[in-house]
Amino acid sequence: MLFFIDKLGDGFLEKYKIIMTGGGSAGHVTPNLALIPKLSDLGYEIQYIGTEKGIERKIIEGEGIRYHIISSGKLRRYIDIKNLSDPFKVLKGVLEAARIIKREKPNIVFSKGGFVSVPVVIGAYLNRIPVIIHESDITPGLANKISIPFSTKVCVTFPESVKHIKGNKGVLTGTPIREDLLKGSKLKGRQICGYGDEKPILMVIGGSLGSKVINDIIRKKIDTLLKQYNIIHICGKGNLDNSLSSKKGYKQFEYVSEELTHLMAAADMFISRAGANVIFELLALKKPNILIPLSAKASRGDQILNARSFEKSGYSMVLEEEKLTGEVLIETMDRLFKQKDTYIHNMNNSSVKNGVDEIIKLIKKYTH
Known part of the structure; x- marks a missing residue:
């Protein structure tokens, strides 16, 4: 042809x-x-x-x-x-x-x-x-x-x-953003997970391969988080925890492809690594977020620089992996929830x- x-x-x-x-x-x-x-x-x-x-x-x-x-x-x-x-x-x-x-x-x-x-x-x-x-x-x-x-x-x-x-x-x-990412349906995303409108949705993304650090801290504090949020957790291949499958309000996936746009549309807030692609997708979707960049010990430090740039611009809160505890995560989530409108305003006014x-x-x- x-x-x-x-x-x-x-x-x-x-x-x-x-x-x-x-x-x-x-x-x-x-x-x-x-x-x-x-x-x-x-x-x-x-x-x-x-x-x-x-x-x-x-x-x-x-x-x-x-x-x-x-x-x-x-x-x-x-x-x-x-x-x-x-x-x-x-x-x-x-x-x-x-x-x-x-x-x-x-x-x-x-x-x-x-x-x-x-x-x-x-x-x-x-x-x-x-x-x-x-x-x-x-x-x-x-x-x-x-x-x-x-x-x-x-x-x-x-x-x-x-x-x-x-x-x-x-x-x-x-960065180029897929057009279909911006066309997700909040309703479809909630239906995929079986969630109604009773709680805001927290989506957790650990990168395409998942993050053990993020997976572990979320699961450690799962009961506390579920009191306030329904959770969508993309945990990476081989990282499902079957012992949590019956938890109401907790939906875990190894990897999501076609349904990802709807799940992201449904989510109200995010916890994520700080790879450039995902953070610019969050910016395009105007989603308040906490970034946990990959440690400099396990990388060249690019995610740390990405995260600090977004923090400086008022698009994200940032937690260092080395200082991450369950208590710090919950406290930061509470602050993000209270200030979410400010972060949405900053992202709406972005020139990016x-x-x-x-x-x-x-x-x-x-x-x-």
Whole structure:
């Protein structure tokens, strides 16, 4: 099937193709899903490069998009025996990606990051194909740090991020939000959980893989929380607690896909990790929230920076993982409930917009 786009706006039609990449976690895939409908409407043929067993494969193939498999090693900042072999996997991935790109001849490549993206970005560079990268966090992750020298432009989400991008490549676009996320039904969300209108709903999200720290603290204080809230708890694969299944007002899920928009619409307040994608979704939905960023001991500290930026802007309350106790959580929840209207007001007045249109403009500009 051929796809066409009137790039010049003068009736002259030309065929365009985009290859997208990003993986390793849902956070490196879902922003691509936000761009795909508009790219399709514009007539771009869309293909994707990812790994064989990465989370991106199931998500992208579920969208009916042509998917190419390459090898890639994980990039680490810490000492690990696999650091000896993984660079060779990356090199193999570069050669595989370069061959795919040479054969498919895309007009542009869009990368959302994650370790799979590095071979694709370098492969595009070797084929002289323009590359647009998107960085969600305030400071670039390791994969994007390696990729930036081979890129044309780098889209960033936070105003503070532009200064971290060298070579005048940084462009403030915001993060792309899926249009369907904004169309969830509060009523459907309550019906899915069997909740009436008697209590506000607290939704707990620990990231795409779940968070043991957050899961444990919620379950420790479950009886206290249930006195005031109905709870929707997305706890991650393999993290269900069957002993709590009979608790009235407590609904737990390993992972939610199609119903997520309705569940988020139904929720009145959130407790969440501080990955950039989810916090900008909460901002777009105007949902008061408590952020518990991943500890610097277990990460590069990007979630801490994200959370502090949102706290400074008046969009979120923040709790440090190291200082988290059941009592502190309950006290903070009480404060958030009392001040929820202030947080909604701050989010309503935010100048941050959905990044889809700005990113699409950039993709169109550098498509050749």
